[in-house]
Amino acid sequence: MPRPSRESYGDQKPPYSYISLTAMAIWNSPEKMLPLSEIYKFITDRFPYYRKNTQRWQNSLRHNLSFNDCFIKIPRQPDRPGKGAYWALHPAAFDMFVNGSLLRRRKRFKLLKSDKEILENELAALTNINRIFFQPPPDAVPSNPNLTPVEPMEVKTTTETTCIRPKRAFTIESLISDDKPSNNNLTITPVQPSATHLIPHVHPAWLLNSGCYDLAAFANPAALIQSSQMYHESYGLAASEDLFRVSHQL
DNA sequence: CGCTGTTTAGCTTTCA
DNA sequence: TGAAAGCTAAACAGCG
Numbered sequence: 001m002p003r004p005s006r007e008s009y010g011d012q013k014p015p016y017s018y019i020s021l022t023a024m025a026i027w028n029s030p031e032k033m034l035p036l037s038e039i040y041k042f043i044t045d046r047f048p049y050y051r052k053n054t055q056r057w058q059n060s061l062r063h064n065l066s067f068n069d070c071f072i073k074i075p076r077q078p079d080r081p082g083k084g085a086y087w088a089l090h091p092a093a094f095d096m097f098v099n100g101s102l103l104r105r106r107k108r109f110k111l112l113k114s115d116k117e118i119l120e121n122e123l124a125a126l127t128n129i130n131r132i133f134f135q136p137p138p139d140a141v142p143s144n145p146n147l148t149p150v151e152p153m154e155v156k157t158t159t160e161t162t163c164i165r166p167k168r169a170f171t172i173e174s175l176i177s178d179d180k181p182s183n184n185n186l187t188i189t190p191v192q193p194s195a196t197h198l199i200p201h202v203h204p205a206w207l208l209n210s211g212c213y214d215l216a217a218f219a220n221p222a223a224l225i226q227s228s229q230m231y232h233e234s235y236g237l238a239a240s241e242d243l244f245r246v247s248h249q250l
Numbered sequence: 251c252g253c254t255g256t257t258t259a260g261c262t263t264t265c266a
Numbered sequence: 267t268g269a270a271a272g273c274t275a276a277a278c279a280g281c282g
Contacts, residue, residue, distance in 0.1 A: 018273080019272085036255085037254095057274090059275075060272090060275090063274085066256050067257085084282095
């Protein structure tokens with residue numbers, strides 16, 4: 001018997017957790033990140049059940065976003081004013097769900113404290129980069145002696161940066177195979193950041209979803225581009241297509 | 251002021 | 267049956 005499609009639940013509550021629904025919404029977005037209001041919209045558009053009692057489930061959903069490390073809050077870029085941040089999926093949270101199912105997760109995705117600190121540090125660095133690159137050119141705004149120029153914050157760099165791509169998501173293979181090191185890991189060596197090396201307008205979610213955790217890679221455009229290309233060729237598109245297919249089958 | 255985000259608490263459900 | 271996962275409620279702070 002064919003399984004019901006997502007749209008066939010009608011007023012019945014869909015068998016997805018809030019985490020699954022949120023992950024679906026984020027993955028269906030072109031940029032793989034959404035503001036809270038768009039996550040609400042995705043869910044209410046597809047699941048009529050959630051068009052009522054909005055206060056209740058939206059509160060639960062916000063709780064899940066804050067509580068679970070699998071969701072990353074990404075500050076808005078200055079050219080995208082609005083309320084609230086963007087939310088993305090942590091790249092290491094790909095294989096949370098049992099047998100590729102969005103019904104129940106294998107285990108809670110929890111970052112180690114050290115990893116969490118690294119991530120926060122990197123997001124702070126990105127916010128700083130955005131501030132620098134989205135600052136209007138000096139000749140575009142009348143000089144105002146009351147404004148303090150933005151001083152670039154020091155971006156921590158390492159001599160070696162490892163970009164860890166997630167295992168191919170939602171396959172039995174990914175669930176049963178070891179996390180043994182492989183050539184899936186790309187080692188790049190960033191150079192010291194400078195104004196000419198930094199890439200403007202690269203969004204945090206793009207970087208995070210490309211599996212590159214260390215934003216020092218910003219300092220080496222060639223490595224960043226190479227990393228991105230390899231990711232998309234071997235994993236990125238396939239992984240997102242898998243999730244998209246799964247979320248449509250259920 | 252309403253929305254967003256965080257946190258705590260208590261309960262139910264599911265799984266090993 | 268205990269632990270983990272999930273759901274709900276609520277209080278509160280910050281921000282646009």
